[in-house]
Amino acid sequence: MSNQLRIGSSIYINYILLGMINLIIALHMGFLTEQLNTDAAAISALISAIGIGKLIALTFAGKLSDNLGRRPMLITACFLYVVFLVAIPFAPTYTIAFMFALLAGMGNSILDTSSYPALIEVFRKRSSSATVLVKAFMSVGSTILPLMITFFMARDMFYGYTFFIMAGIFLINALHLMTLKFPEANRLEEPKEETKQDKKPIKRLIFKEKPKFLREGITVIAIGFTSVGLFLIIQTWLATYAEEVVGLPEAQAINLLSVYSFGGFATVIILATLLDRLFRPITALIIYPLIAIAALTTLLFVESYTILIIIAFILGMATSGLFQLAVTLMAQFFPEKKGTSTAFVTLSSSIGFITLPYVTGLINRHIGVSYVFMFEIIIALIAVVLAAFISYRYRKVFDLEVRKPVMWRNP
Template sequence: MSNQLRIGSSIYINYILLGMINLIIALHMGFLTEQLNTDAAAISALISAIGIGKLIALSFAGKLSDNLGRRPMLITACFLYVVFLVAIPFAPTYTVAFMFALLAGMGNSILDTSSYPALIEVFRKRSSSATVLVKAFMSVGSTILPLMITFFMARDMFYGYTFFIMAAIFLFNAIHLFTLKFPEANVLEEVPQTEEEKEKNIKPVKAALIFKEKPKFMREGITVIAIGFTSVGLFLIIQTWLATYAQEVIGLPEAQAINLLSIYSFGGFVTVIILATLLDKLFKPITALIIYPMVAIIALVSLLFVESYAILVVLAFILGMATSGLFQLAVTLMAQFFPEKKGTSTAFVTLSSSIAFITLPYLTGLINRHIGVSYVFMFEIVIAVIAVVLAAFISYRYRKVFDLKSKNKILWRNP
């Protein structure tokens, strides 16, 4: 196996495990409430602690990724997860468990700000496809974990075995990462010189894409960060409230309502595979960032007017397809605009996603409590409209900034 494929495999294995970690506290709530002598609300706060740890680490993870390189940060993330996974089943008190949950959140930020830039640098020609596959592997992890838990529960085995198996894989992957050679972080390709430049002894410059004008963080950067927020909001709100809407408004039984979430997740998995196959071949990330939210708007409006279960299944599948993988595309786009600081730029987009994870569940909860779950989906339509507007603007700026007709991959040069 080539070094390139080994790097990609190690990163994707980490994201399979991350897909499991995103659910592991919630799915072991019964065991943890008994172990830590607390209630379900406190265990839910452990999940929030992971989000807090993620926010804390974002203040330094991106810069360290750019300065120290991708490999040491990936290895650090693996070891942080090993500590978290081994410690939680033995945590004697809630406070101790909370501290280790913070560590897991920090590991999440370190993993994101090193993995996405590494994939972009390793798979230069298929960077969009490489990053969007992250979502697919996380879906694989979220599918595997319930099966593992069921296996151990059926045999009345210690719940911690699930944690220990994951820790062992993280440890093995960390050791494997030591043996891999990563491309140097943020290294840009040398620009081919013209004959006139050679005659004038102009020094060659290095870069990644031809810029007709230099992008600005306060314009292109802030827009992509906002897209990161809306992309998370689009799938998070549907994932959180679709089953509730189906039960309370449509009147479906609980089993059918929950089944809609499975259909939604399957649609997301399908779209990620489609994106990974077709991105950079038939269309660019910016195209998907415009079209997908537009499809989501149509599906969400339809959702408010239908009552047939068969149509709801179709809409759930379409919504899954229209809202998955957008965050990964935003990360790729940010790295294209600011290729000299991929880790730092990834951190900013990841920060916006963290803010979405913290604020939107609370805000939609208030909407549901005071005016009803239907208005949650009206709010979701507003987010989708904002996503389309942001994507249209960044598409306009993309054409202004990049020389799309050039076959060379060069960066804007200072005059």
């Protein structure tokens, strides 16, 4: 196996495990409530601690990734997760468990700010596809974890075995990463003279003018926020809407979420196949929210379970992978600071994860769940406006007709 594929495999394995970690506290809530002598609300706060740790680490993770390189940061993230996964099943008090949850959140930020830039630098010709696949592997992890938990529960085995298996894989992966050679971080390729022997020149981005953080950067960061809103709100409230407004039984309402997740997995595979070949990330960032607006509007006027299944699948397809596309776009605008730019987009998504559930909860409490989806339509409209603006700036910043490696051209 080539060094390139080994790096990609290691990163994707980490994200399979991260897909499991995102659910592991919630799915072990009963065990942890008893172990830590607390209640479900406190365990929910434990999940929030992971988000807090993520925000803390974002203040330094991106810069360290750019300065120290991707490999040491990836290895650090693996070891932080090993500590978290081994410690939680043995945590004697809630305070100690909370501290280790903060550690897991820090590992998440370090993983993101090193993995996305590494994928972009390793798979230069297919960077958009490489980053979008992260979402697919996270979906694999979120599918595997319930099966593991069911296996151990059926045999009345200690719940911590799930944690220990994941810790073991992280440890092995960290040792494997130590043997790999990564490309130089943030290396900008120098242009090469094209010759007659160049039968298949590769289309690369060349700058016509230097992008500005307060213009292109802030816009992509805002897209990172809206991309989280588009899938998080649907994931949180779709089943509730189906039960309370449409009147579906609980089992059918939950089934809509499975269909939604399947649609998301399908679109990630489609994006990974077609991106950088047929269209650029910016195209998907415009088209997908438009599809979401149409599906959400239809959702508010139908009561047929069959049609709701179709809508759920379309919403899954239209709202998945957008965050990864925003990360790729940010790295294209600011290739000399990939780790730092990734940290900014991740920061906006973290703010979305913290604020949007609270805001939509208030909307549901005071005026009803239907208005939650009207709020979602507004977010989708904002996403379209942001994507249209960044598409305009994309054509201004990059010379899309030039077939040369990435370089700076003075305006």
